Amino acid sequence: MLDLIINRLTPARLAEPAPSASQLEQALLAAQAAPDHGRLKPWRFLIIEGEARARFGALMADALKQRDPTATPELLEKEAQKPQRAPLTIIVVAEIQDSPKAPEVEQLLAVGAATQNLILALHAQGFGAQWKSGAASFDATVKAGLGLKASDHIVGIVYVGTPAEPGKPRPAPAGKVSRWTGV
DSSP states (O other): OHHHHHHOOOOSEEESOOOOHHHHHHHHHHHHTSOOTTSOOOEEEEEEETTHHHHHHHHHHHHHHHHOTTOOHHHHHHHHHGGGGSSEEEEEEEOOOOOSSSOHHHHHHHHHHHHHHHHHHHHHTTOEEEEEOSGGGGOHHHHHHTTOOTTOEEEEEEEEEEEEEOOOOOOOOTTSOOOOOOO
8 A cells, every 4th residue: 555655646648448437436435435524524526527528628618718708719728628638537526514523624634635545546446647726626617517506615626547648756755854842
């Protein structure tokens, strides 16, 4: 398990095939095992595949046009093509709940942990994933088009497929670890 975690990279390019239904189900089960204070399960996963990817791309392009009426046709087309970068797209949503036990920040962290579990489970099965966000993740038009509430947060747009081009190795975490001694 440590080897899988340490050696996981974000692939530069993804291709067919996507995970099978049973492989995706296993990854989603792993996501559900994330730490979750209060057992609120504040996550939701929207699976977008096949022709729905083109419709999602059109939604993203429409939202961009609303945000920026001066967006060029080339930029709108680039936005519309984003879901085509992989055979499967998973929208990870945080549905924050009122909880005296688990404030919003803890629920968002739980959704992040669920997303990491999902990506690691896909990696363990030989698939790659790109965890993206960007303006579309925060756009009210995109949320509404996906059937989400205004209060929901899109935590990530995860593109999934078979790695077609490896990712770049990560540098060592120099300076990111220290020890506190109480002094």
